[in-house]
Each structure stands twice: as structure tokens, then as C-alpha cells.
Amino acid sequence: xxxxxxxxxGASGTVSVPADAQVKKVTARGDEAATxxxxxGDVASVFPSFEEDxxxxxxxxxDIVFTGTDAYFVSWVVD
Numbered sequence: 001x002x003x004x005x006x007x008x009x010g011a012s013g014t015v016s017v018p019a020d021a022q023v024k025k026v027t028a029r030g031d032e033a034a035t036x037x038x039x040x041g042d043v044a045s046v047f048p049s050f051e052e053d054x055x056x057x058x059x060x061x062x063d064i065v066f067t068g069t070d071a072y073f074v075s076w077v078v079d
Contacts (some may be wrong), residue, residue: 002021003077005076008011010032012066012067013068013072014063014065016061017063021060022058022060022078023057023076024054025054025075026052026072027049027050027052028066029048029071030049030070031047031048031068032045034059034068035067035069037067038062039062043062045078060076
């Protein structure tokens with residue numbers, strides 16, 4: 001896929017993926033209380049870590065909320 005690649009990383013917080021972006025990868029890690037939630041869906045544990053190559057199965061605009069995580073990384077491509 002060609003396009004402009006971008007990413008966000010941090011400890012905890014919300015990643016707002018822009019419109020028309022196709023998410024490539026989501027990773028996170030944290031303790032037993034660490035969670036992530038994609039666009040208001042179910043809250044999922046990320047203990048001890050979570051890593052998924054999603055390659056376009058998540059398309060913006062969406063918000064991914066990381067709570068209590070030690071680190072997260074979300075990358076995407078926009079045509």
C-alpha cells in the first residue's frame with residue numbers, strides 16, 4: 001500500500017486515527033489492570049502485552065484508548 005505513513009506512541013492515552021487512514025499495527029503492554037478500547041467497543045486487557053498487524057481492518061476515523069498501559073504504538077497509512 002502506498003501512502004503517507006504515520007504513528008503515535010506513548011504510555012497511556014487516546015490515539016485518534018484520522019479519516020481514510022488504514023491502521024497497520026497496534027501494540028501495547030502493561031500490568032493486569034492495563035486495557036485498550038477501540039472506538040467505543042469492548043474493553044480488552046493488554047496484559048502482559050498485545051501486538052496485532054491489522055493491515056486495513058481498522059479504518060479511520062477511530063479512537064483507540066489505552067488505559068494504565070506502560071507503552072503503546074499505533075501506525076497507519078493514509079492514501
